[in-house]
Amino acid sequence: MCGRHPAGPSRRLLGPNLPGTLGNRSVATGAAAAISIPLQPGGDGGSQNGAAPGNGANAHGSSSSNGKGTGINGSSDSKSVYNTVAAAVAAQYPAVPPLPSPPSTANLADVVPYLLKLALQERYLVWRLAAALSCMCVAKLAGISLPLAFKGAVDAMASTGFSQAALSAALTAALTYGVLDCVRVLAKESQSPFFAPVSQAVTRRMAYHTFAHVLDLDTRFHLDRRTGRVSRILERGTRSIAVLYRAMVFTFLPTGLELAAVGVLLAGRFGPALAGILGLTFAAYVTWTVAMTQAATDVRKEVNALDNATSSKAVDALLNVETVTLFNNQHLEVGLYDRHLRDFQSASYRTELLSSGLNAGQGLILAVGMAAILAAIISSPGGATGGDLVMASGLIMQLWAPLQFLGWFYRELRAALVDMEEFFAILRTRSNIVDGTQPLPPAPPPLPRAAPATAASASALASHAVAEPAGSHTVAAAAAAAAAAAAAAAASASDGGDVRRHQGGLEVELVDVSFGYTAERQILKGVSLRVAPGESVAVVGSSGSGKSTILKLVTRLYDVWGPTCGPAAAGSSSSSDGARGASGAEASTSGSCSSTESGSSVSGVYINGVDVRQLRLGDLRSAIAVVPQDTALNYESILENIRYGRPDATDEQVVAAARAARLHDTVSSLPEGYHTVVGERGLKLSGGEKQRVAIARAFLRSPRLLICDEATSALDSATEAAIMESLKELATGRSALFVAHRLSTVRGCDRIVVLRGGRVLEEGSHDQLMEAGGEYAAMWNLQANQHDEDEDNADGGGDGHDDGGVTDTEAEIELALAQEAQAAAVAGNSSSSSAHSVAVAAGGKGGVSGLSLDSMDEVATYSRRAAAAVVAAAASATAAAAAVGGAGGVNAA
Numbered sequence: 001m002c003g004r005h006p007a008g009p010s011r012r013l014l015g016p017n018l019p020g021t022l023g024n025r026s027v028a029t030g031a032a033a034a035i036s037i038p039l040q041p042g043g044d045g046g047s048q049n050g051a052a053p054g055n056g057a058n059a060h061g062s063s064s065s066n067g068k069g070t071g072i073n074g075s076s077d078s079k080s081v082y083n084t085v086a087a088a089v090a091a092q093y094p095a096v097p098p099l100p101s102p103p104s105t106a107n108l109a110d111v112v113p114y115l116l117k118l119a120l121q122e123r124y125l126v127w128r129l130a131a132a133l134s135c136m137c138v139a140k141l142a143g144i145s146l147p148l149a150f151k152g153a154v155d156a157m158a159s160t161g162f163s164q165a166a167l168s169a170a171l172t173a174a175l176t177y178g179v180l181d182c183v184r185v186l187a188k189e190s191q192s193p194f195f196a197p198v199s200q201a202v203t204r205r206m207a208y209h210t211f212a213h214v215l216d217l218d219t220r221f222h223l224d225r226r227t228g229r230v231s232r233i234l235e236r237g238t239r240s241i242a243v244l245y246r247a248m249v250f251t252f253l254p255t256g257l258e259l260a261a262v263g264v265l266l267a268g269r270f271g272p273a274l275a276g277i278l279g280l281t282f283a284a285y286v287t288w289t290v291a292m293t294q295a296a297t298d299v300r301k302e303v304n305a306l307d308n309a310t311s312s313k314a315v316d317a318l319l320n321v322e323t324v325t326l327f328n329n330q331h332l333e334v335g336l337y338d339r340h341l342r343d344f345q346s347a348s349y350r351t352e353l354l355s356s357g358l359n360a361g362q363g364l365i366l367a368v369g370m371a372a373i374l375a376a377i378i379s380s381p382g383g384a385t386g387g388d389l390v391m392a393s394g395l396i397m398q399l400w401a402p403l404q405f406l407g408w409f410y411r412e413l414r415a416a417l418v419d420m421e422e423f424f425a426i427l428r429t430r431s432n433i434v435d436g437t438q439p440l441p442p443a444p445p446p447l448p449r450a451a452p453a454t455a456a457s458a459s460a461l462a463s464h465a466v467a468e469p470a471g472s473h474t475v476a477a478a479a480a481a482a483a484a485a486a487a488a489a490a491a492s493a494s495d496g497g498d499v500r501r502h503q504g505g506l507e508v509e510l511v512d513v514s515f516g517y518t519a520e521r522q523i524l525k526g527v528s529l530r531v532a533p534g535e536s537v538a539v540v541g542s543s544g545s546g547k548s549t550i551l552k553l554v555t556r557l558y559d560v561w562g563p564t565c566g567p568a569a570a571g572s573s574s575s576s577d578g579a580r581g582a583s584g585a586e587a588s589t590s591g592s593c594s595s596t597e598s599g600s601s602v603s604g605v606y607i608n609g610v611d612v613r614q615l616r617l618g619d620l621r622s623a624i625a626v627v628p629q630d631t632a633l634n635y636e637s638i639l640e641n642i643r644y645g646r647p648d649a650t651d652e653q654v655v656a657a658a659r660a661a662r663l664h665d666t667v668s669s670l671p672e673g674y675h676t677v678v679g680e681r682g683l684k685l686s687g688g689e690k691q692r693v694a695i696a697r698a699f700l701r702s703p704r705l706l707i708c709d710e711a712t713s714a715l716d717s718a719t720e721a722a723i724m725e726s727l728k729e730l731a732t733g734r735s736a737l738f739v740a741h742r743l744s745t746v747r748g749c750d751r752i753v754v755l756r757g758g759r760v761l762e763e764g765s766h767d768q769l770m771e772a773g774g775e776y777a778a779m780w781n782l783q784a785n786q787h788d789e790d791e792d793n794a795d796g797g798g799d800g801h802d803d804g805g806v807t808d809t810e811a812e813i814e815l816a817l818a819q820e821a822q823a824a825a826v827a828g829n830s831s832s833s834s835a836h837s838v839a840v841a842a843g844g845k846g847g848v849s850g851l852s853l854d855s856m857d858e859v860a861t862y863s864r865r866a867a868a869a870v871v872a873a874a875a876s877a878t879a880a881a882a883a884v885g886g887a888g889g890v891n892a893a
């Protein structure tokens with residue numbers, strides 16, 4: 001990171017007894033230089049667009065393109081999926097035509113025109129659709145003609161007996177029947193080949209755009225919903241599109257056509273009364289079907305909800321399979337899953353009952369209708385021939401056959417419409433993070449402009465210090481920090497001529513930023529801070545103070561509260577389910593966006609002087625690399641996972657990045673090397689290895705702004721020290737924003753910002769903050785003391801494990817425990833502390849007094865100290881109880 005200082009709490013780290021540190025450093029320096037991509041104006045070297053001609057070509061030096069010397073075995077011929085897709089996407093994006101805006105409801109009246117619009121959008125689909133419909137008409141007309149041919153044959157034979165003329169008439173009729181049937185079969189079977197591409201292309205387009213849409217939705221949407229449920233809705237929704245198309249083209253349209261034709265035929269031959277009976281039968285059939293299907297639809301909604309819940313439960317358990325196993329909770333998970341299954345089973349049974357009732361009613365109506373029609377024909381005034389009876393029964397049987405399926409299709413149709421309701425709701429959801437229109441300015445504005453702002457933040461600090469309800473120690477510290485910040489501002493302004501420092505990095509500025517994830521709970525309270533181009537700034541502070549939140553605002557995973565400006569604000573819209581409105585977090589008052597010009601700044605986050613909400617998101621995110629606290633990996637090889645940082649990177653660049661991240665040796669020692677598949681979310685790798693993959697991605701990305709959120713928390717001290725050297729190398733010429741608990745890792749940063757309770761408490765360089773003697777100095781000293789203690793313990797026969805120093809979280813927890821222990825001693829009851837220690841020992845990251853723990857080694861450290869504190873509490877409590885005469889029922893166990 002900003003470099004662990006030899007004289008810091010972890011000074012032992014760079015000591016001579018660490019094998020390979022220096023050797024590694026030289027490798028890292030070389031590797032970092034080797035993969036460094038020349039920064040291009042307005043982007044990250046074009047890496048995201050696949051438009052980085054020759055990037056790194058010179059930088060690879062002796063690397064060959066066939067994978068030699070990369071440590072990647074047998075990969076020279078294999079083509080990376082990311083390489084191929086990145087090139088294809090860059091060449092032709094979007095790959096499929098856009099979707100029309102989704103209908104406002106999932107009613108048939110809205111959905112059918114929408115499906116028609118979808119099918120007619122592409123010319124090559126239009127003629128296929130027309131051909132499929134023509135085939136359907138031909139098949140139906142040929143089918144209706146069959147009973148007419150039969151009638152001809154029967155009547156001919158009945159009228160003249162078995163004469164030659166009757167025989168030849170019957171034979172002609174049979175031949176006609178045969179020809180018509182052939183035409184019917186051919187036309188019917190041609191429908192699918194013509195129609196399948198229409199339904200497939202539309203389904204693909206829906207799936208493509210829906211997936212892209214969901215990926216574009218903001219973090220709030222994804223955190224508010226369970227992944228299993230969303231994936232289920234999308235799956236059912238796209239499938240429903242295909243079901244609906246088939247139902248329309250293969251069932252409803254042909255049946256409607258056939259009913260009309262048969263009605264006209266029967267009415268023409270036997271009078272309108274017969275057509276009336278036919279109509280009545282059909283109406284009764286449809287009424288029964290609709291009523292029963294409506295009832296089934298309500299149950300279907302319930303079944304869907306239970307299906308979503310069942311699926312979400314299973315996905316949750318599978319995603320967290322390691323946790324489930326470690327807690328030995330397989331039976332619990334299966335039990336919870338079974339609870340959903342049981343509900344699902346009983347709801348499904350009700351749908352079966354309704355389905356049987358529906359089928360029985362339909363069958364009865366058709367049987368009665370058929371009998372009535374035949375009776376009417378026989379007793380018709382003009383009399384009926386044998387041929388008439390054969391024709392009528394043939395026509396009606398032909399009509400009834402699809403009607404039986406009509407019920408089933410109607411049910412499917414209703415189910416499809418229900419599925420589409422949620423599906424369209426997701427499609428209609430708008431992201432709260434609205435894309436801006438401004439490209440990222442290629443070069444940051446000249447530095448001197450920033451000086452007043454930093455000075456302003458210094459005075460703001462001073463006012464915070466006065467407002468802060470802390471003790472005089474904090475006030476003095478903050479005042480000193482304000483002076484330090486002012487000094488830093490001056491220093492920052494004075495190095496404006498150092499071109500190398502500024503040319504590649506972004507300027508990041510937070511001006512009076514207020515933010516909360518919900519309107520009810522404010523996390524950041526008027527935070528102002530600045531990262532000058534090329535500068536490295538660390539944000540430290542207590543757990544939950546809002547450090548990571550700042551990073552999320554810079555990367556626009558969330559938007560700040562307060563006025564927005566320009567077109568992005570004007571175009572901002574709320575999600576269809578009212579997420580924005582409900583949170584109340586993103587206001588949309590328009591205002592000016594002058595950044596820090598002339599000191600009259602509008603609150604917000606600014607990158608190179610432009611409100612981050614006005615910047616094109618693609619530009620912004622392409623210029624940033626984030627090394628997160630928890631790295632989620634794809635179910636791919638290590639090679640591809642690193643390449644994810646820049647999908648068009650060559651194998652050699654990937655390996656160079658892995659070397660820079662100190663991952664190469666580890667990967668090389670694996671049986672399958674870089675081709676090792678990392679498992680679901682990277683569970684086959686250790687926490688430190690995953691973190692190094694994330695760091696390698698950042699190296700590969702060659703960003704203008706490097707963001708590290710506890711980037712080395714899962715690493716051992718030796719690797720951490722080595723990686724920090726690499727990160728330092730990577731940060732050179734770029735801007736960097738770090739969040740860290742271990743203060744030694746950020747000591748070398750140009751500036752350190754101390755956050756507490758969502759406010760900036762202190763700001764300055766390490767030396768300035770130490771001199772100020774405030775919160776930072778206190779945290780530093782605590783960590784240094786603890787580290788010395790740990791060293792002593794290790795020297796005195798401990799396990800030699802270096803936990804890398806105590807974090808401020810631990811310090812806080814210790815303080816909280818000590819206070820609780822004291823309180824317990826006075827109250828004669830220490831069970832609260834005991835409970836805390838037990839909670840931590842059992843739960844790891846979870847938290848005490850609202851705090852969360854940050855890594856396993858912190859948990860371990862904390863658990864040790866928690867136990868010690870409990871013992872101490874017990875002792876003090878006993879002592880206190882003894883002092884008051886043993887009253888109070890001390891229970892220190």
Ligand SMILES: Nc1ncnc2c1ncn2[C@@H]1O[C@H](COP(=O)(O)OP(=O)(O)OP(=O)(O)O)[C@@H](O)[C@H]1O
Nearest residue numbers: 223517518523542543544545546547548549550852
């Ligand atoms: N998506 C979210 N929705 C609601 N609250 C959140 C969300 N993310 C974080 N918070 C809350 O915001 C507060 C600040 O969180 P943040 O992650 O910024 O803290 P931090 O200072 O980085 O803490 P740590 O050092 O423990 O990582 C916490 O109290 C947290 O519970």
